[in-house]
Amino acid sequence: MEAAEISRSGLDVEWTRLRVVAENIANINSSGPANGKGYVARQLVSGPVEDFPATLDRMMREPMPARGVTVYGIEARRDGSKRVYAPNDPQADKQGFITEPNVSLATEMTEMLKAGRAYQANLVALSSAQDMYASALKIGGRA
Structure with a gap:
């Protein structure tokens, strides 16, 4: 070459x-259900x-x-998502958690x-x- x-x-x-x-x-800033189906970094x-x-x-x-x-x-990424407490989010689970990408700007x-x-x-x-x-x-x- x-x-x-x-x-x-x-x-x-x-x-x-x-x-x-x-x-x-x-x-x-995208979020997904707490089962981890959201965006992963x-x-x-x-x-x-x-x-x-x-x-x-x-x-x-x-x-x-x-x-x-x-x-x-x-x-x-291994640390591609994180659980965040957001009880008012429509995608929150019964405990009030959602999944967000673990992206650092x-x-x-x-x-x-x-x-x-x-x-x-x-x-x-x-x-x-x-x-x-x-x-x-x-x-x-x-x-």
């Missing part, structure tokens, strides 16, 4: 991460397309660079900033790769 393709895979992952953060923020799980030992084994056979990153999935904004910076870094890397390809073509006399 070329450098530009690796950067593109990083852009895809960070875009997905931003969508998950936006969904969490959009549902920060989610998180993105991502990582390399192949693990490090597999990359080393493959590179011993064929000298190709890393294969980029991918989204493994979007899963519910500060945490989500931090995640958004981190994802935005990673997205920006991948854009810079992609631009640099394209500049290097263009320079290589000029040196080769093809452009």
